[in-house]
Amino acid sequence: MKRTHNFNAGPAAIPLAVLEKAQSELIDFKGTGMSVMELSHRSKPYEDVHNKASQMMRELMDIPEEYEVLFLQGGASLQFAMIPMNFLKSGSPAHFVMSGVWSEKALAEAAKLGETAVIGSSKDDRYTFVPEKFEDPSEGSYVHLTSNNTIYGTQWKTFPKTKLPLVADMSSDIMSRKIDVSQFSLIYAGAQKNLGPSGVTVVIVKKEMLENANQEIPSILKYATHSKQNSLYNTPPTFAIYMLSLVLEWMKEQGGLAAIEELNERKAQIIYSCIDKSGGFYRGHAKKESRSNMNITFTLENEELTKAFLKESKERGFSGLNGHRSIGGCRASAYNAVPLEACEALAEFMTEFQKKHR
Numbered sequence: 001m002k003r004t005h006n007f008n009a010g011p012a013a014i015p016l017a018v019l020e021k022a023q024s025e026l027i028d029f030k031g032t033g034m035s036v037m038e039l040s041h042r043s044k045p046y047e048d049v050h051n052k053a054s055q056m057m058r059e060l061m062d063i064p065e066e067y068e069v070l071f072l073q074g075g076a077s078l079q080f081a082m083i084p085m086n087f088l089k090s091g092s093p094a095h096f097v098m099s100g101v102w103s104e105k106a107l108a109e110a111a112k113l114g115e116t117a118v119i120g121s122s123k124d125d126r127y128t129f130v131p132e133k134f135e136d137p138s139e140g141s142y143v144h145l146t147s148n149n150t151i152y153g154t155q156w157k158t159f160p161k162t163k164l165p166l167v168a169d170m171s172s173d174i175m176s177r178k179i180d181v182s183q184f185s186l187i188y189a190g191a192q193k194n195l196g197p198s199g200v201t202v203v204i205v206k207k208e209m210l211e212n213a214n215q216e217i218p219s220i221l222k223y224a225t226h227s228k229q230n231s232l233y234n235t236p237p238t239f240a241i242y243m244l245s246l247v248l249e250w251m252k253e254q255g256g257l258a259a260i261e262e263l264n265e266r267k268a269q270i271i272y273s274c275i276d277k278s279g280g281f282y283r284g285h286a287k288k289e290s291r292s293n294m295n296i297t298f299t300l301e302n303e304e305l306t307k308a309f310l311k312e313s314k315e316r317g318f319s320g321l322n323g324h325r326s327i328g329g330c331r332a333s334a335y336n337a338v339p340l341e342a343c344e345a346l347a348e349f350m351t352e353f354q355k356k357h358r
């Protein structure tokens with residue numbers, strides 16, 4: 001069996017122990033004589049999986065009672081549209097803090113449905129930092145930000161206190177660290193980076209938001225529909241939710257989010273320190289104060305050297321180190337399931353590559 005050092009940006013690494021557990025239960029799930037994929041979503045064995053995933057999300061993230069945990073489909077991209085459909089009120093703008101392409105996409109969808117405003121942006125600086133200083137609006141429907149910018153490798157270190165409900169796209173750093181859920185009115189994330197395979201989108205939403213939501217939209221697009229039906233309004237992505245439940249169990253075994261956060265910090269520092277010590281051979285994209293612990297972005301001196309780096313790293317068993325197609329360069333995504341040893345091996349390879357090509 002061959003497993004690579006998987007630095008994919010998403011879908012991304014899944015803990016080996018989780019894959020093995022899924023493999024061992026694949027054909028006969030807990031004596032049911034069938035796979036989880038073959039169970040009815042209305043059956044007791046599946047409902048146990050479903051409810052356990054939701055309960056473990058609550059436990060690990062310390063989600064207060066007044067929030068709902070929903071399992072939806074359509075990825076974060078559907079959330080870009082669902083959030084304004086439900087919460088953008090006429091004559092009351094949605095405010096956006098712009099930190100990259102994903103914020104732009106969220107803004108573009110909201111702009112189709114109502115009034116929007118940009119209250120902060122680092123676009124003019126090629127999204128090299130998160131725009132922490134913005135005017136906190138007192139009127140409007142909500143404030144939206146992207147907690148981790150997968151493409152640029154920037155991350156909010158602390159979150160702003162806003163007067164309006166705060167909505168966050170946490171697709172690429174959910175459960176990578178401890179956060180105070182009560183600071184947010186809605187958090188959303190596709191599972192395929194830190195939570196398991198693609199197919200399920202986690203939404204954590206304050207119940208009072210649902211009470212005041214727009215009513216004139218199709219049922220499937222209303223958060224209230226899914227909350228009333230325990231995310232079983234229609235057939236959920238049962239296998240993805242099962243995998244999520246295994247990943248959450250694994251997180252608990254690792255010591256929960258505090259332990260995971262500490263390890264993520266160490267993993268990222270190993271690679272950043274290699275960049276910083278390289279005397280300019282490797283150049284980080286993000287400003288130091290905004291550096292992401294999830295996505296580490298860098299370039300080399302020129303295109304030729306970058307290509308050689310990507311080629312040699314692939315030959316040495318590293319996957320997914322190419323940067324996003326929109327900015328090029330290199331990117332190492334060190335999500336929760338990427339082991340410390342993979343980051344150490346990458347730093348070692350980077351040092352060796354520099355010696356060879358200097």
Ligand SMILES: Cc1ncc(COP(=O)(O)O)c(C=O)c1O
Pocket residue numbers: 010074075076077078102146148149150151169170171172190
């Ligand atoms: C921060 C962020 N938001 C949104 C998305 C889009 O997610 P999806 O493909 O699940 O719609 C991505 C995908 O990489 C992302 O990194």
